[in-house]
Amino acid sequence: MSKFSKPSNTTNEYESQRLNKLRRYDIIDSPPELLFDLIAEIAKTTFKAGGSFISFIDDTQVYFKANTSRIQDWVIGKEDSLCAVASQSAEITLIQDTETHAEVKNNAYVKMDNGIRFYAAAPIVTMEGYVIGTISIIDNKPRYDIEQDQLMVLKWLARITLEKLESRLINRISVRAYDDRLHRLAHDMKNPATSLIAYGQLLDKSLLSQEKLASLGKKIEQTGRNIEQTMNNLLNEAKNENAAIDLKFETIKVMNLINTAAATFDSTLKEKHQTLKISCQTDGYIQVDQERINDVFNNLLSNAIKYSHEGAQIEIICSEESNNIVFEFKDDGLGMTKEDISKLFTKFAKLSSVPTAKERSNGIGLYIVKTLVQLHGGKVWASSAGKNLGSSFFISLPKQESLPITD
Structure with missing residues (x-):
């Protein structure tokens, strides 16, 4: 069970990255959603408890996405939250009687009339840790009747909650892409539509000569062809799902990208007793959208961790080749068959291997990697000697020849 410590508001590197991950889910201040409510109800029923919460911890406040308790608050200060205390550990927190624990007995919600006397919580932990x-x-009386099976259900429900967050994120990215196309279509169609209305008004007046009617007919035909071309362009873009993603390029040092990925997965590597070896033969720069390439690196490093056994060594190798910088994410894990390799980078691909610690895998990560790398003018590929013989994933990105000159 968890050891307790008061939550700290100190913003360190971990906290900064944690908040970035949380905010990408866009869950804070979002309206109620049925699945989250059902998860909270299942938790409450499993424990035959007085209430349950699904809570998300921002920098200074805690937000309840679901709340089945008699406590009417949906947002509370981080300093008042038992959730913020429980989040200090990746293990389940169990407080059978809050009045016997010095760490929480002075909490405002414990001291209130008919306050919290029992508390149990499972952390919602991202793949990055x-x-x-x-x-x-929660309950308003001490509980010494809690069994391990109930706590395991609570842990499973936390995993299901994370799965829901991930699926929401994927859906939002997809919807945003289609929204962008719709907005551009509306913008591109506005002028020709206005022109057609004006032409129709001229025709309605029946005051045009035969020569002007012929000229107007040609204009109407050309406007129609422009609309047709706009629609064809939209359909072609829809086939290429990359087209709606807007990139913001900046010049980044190669080692900074690698170090960011390494820091992101430090706790996950420790949890599986794995080591990360970095071998970089360049101190060069690349021009990329840093957030998007961070997503690429995180996905590839995450896969290497998931498909490697405890105690394994994982490598990130980078080198210069012609005008490109090549990154290799290498592991000695489960490896891939030729059939697996043929299906890589396709949406919802199902491979023969499963993560060694039953980590999540939704089959879309490598598809997103390919999409983002190609948008940067790069290439992505993979190799493996076979099952249980490890894998290497490569990405090649154009090298920035020199730092931009600034005034």
């Missing part, structure tokens, strides 16, 4: 919230149970 960031605790972004908890699913928790």
Whole structure:
């Protein structure tokens, strides 16, 4: 069970990255959603408890995405939250009687009339190891009847909550892309539509000569062809899902990208007793959208961790080749068959291997990697000697020849 410590508001590197991950889910201040409410109800029923919460921890406040308790607050200060205390550990927190624990007995919600006397919480932990919230149970009386099976259900519900967050994120990215196309279509169609209305008004007046009617007919035909071309362009873009993603390029040092990825997965590597070896033969720069390439690196390093056994060594190798910088993410894990390799980078691909610690895998990560790398003018590929013989994933990105000159 968890050891307790008061939450700190100190913004360190971990906290900064944790908050970035949380905010990408866009869950804070979002309206109620049925699945989250059902998860909270299942937790409450499993424990036969007085209430349950799904909570997400921002920098200074805690937000309840679901709340089945008699406590009417949906946002509370981080300093008042038992959830923020529980989030200090990646293990389940169990407080059978809050009045016997010095760490929480002076909490405002414990001291209130008919306050919290029992508390249990499972952390919601991202693949990168960031605790972004908890699913928790409360009661107004001490509880010494809790069994391990109930706590395991609470842990599973936290995993299901994370799965829902991930699926929401993927759906939002997809919807945003289509929204962008719709907005551009509306913008591109506005002028020709206005022109057609004006032409129709001229025809309605029946005051045009035969020569002007012929000229107007040609204009109407050309406007129609322009609309047709706009629609064809839209359909072609829809086939290429990359087209709606807007990139913001900046010049970044190669080692900074690698170090960011390494720091992101430090706790995950420790959890599986794995080591990360970095071998970089360049101190060069590349021009990329840093957030997007961070996503690429995180996905490839995450896969290497997931498909490697405990105690394994993982390598990130980078080198210069012609005008490109090549990154290799190498592991000695489960490896791939030729059939697996043929299906890589396709949406919802199902491979023969499963993560060694039953980590999540939704089959879309490598598809997104390919999309983002190609948008940067790069290439992505993979190799493996076969099952249980490890894998290497490569990305090649154009090298920035020199730093931009600034005034």
